[in-house]
Amino acid sequence: EDQVTQSPEALRLQEGESSSLNCSYTVSGLRGLFWYRQDPGKGPEFLFTLYSAGEEKEKERLKATLTKKESFLHITAPKPEDSATYLCAVQGPMDTGRRALTFGSGTRLQVQP
């Protein structure tokens, strides 16, 4: 059974204070690891997909990295508008047919001015 654990559950940062969010996963054959951002009352918004260990992707102040057991979402010099819940999800073997994602519970990030 695929499992995804995110830490910390909540994180409060000062504007400009860089930090990292962790996503540990267990899956038999990773097809993809996904990061989403979710604002209150909204649906998850896609950020990144990582497919293999060592891969990195960046978008503005966000950088996602992947190892064989975990992924990190690094936030550099965050701004208040980066406040949101960040979700990590994995996609297991294609032969399951469904291609659905297994999600972690998320990290609630609050960036104070």
Next chain:
Amino acid sequence: NAGVTQTPKFRVLKTGQSMTLLCAQDMNHEYMYWYRQDPGMGLRLIHYSVGEGTTAKGEVPDGYNVSRLKKQNFLLGLESAAPSQTSVYFCASSYRRDRGNTEAFFGQGTRLTVV
């Protein structure tokens, strides 16, 4: 280009009532999903569809039924609502590809309260 649209956005039901949640996508995606999101539990897959006319059970299917009569629409039904079905429901869709651009796109959610 609306993406994934869910209706209604909010609903309050009495125990035992029935309702249907509608999901429509305009991206010509083959795969569609229904998830529920509860505090501290993340998103959990209810049912999914890999194409028009096909549906399958996810992790938490009990108490729900689905239909996909048209490629662009995926309906989630509650035949007899229970308080345990109080949740936020999200529909999502994705392409049918082996690699690349396989991310799921989500709707804005339906907040359902069963009293």
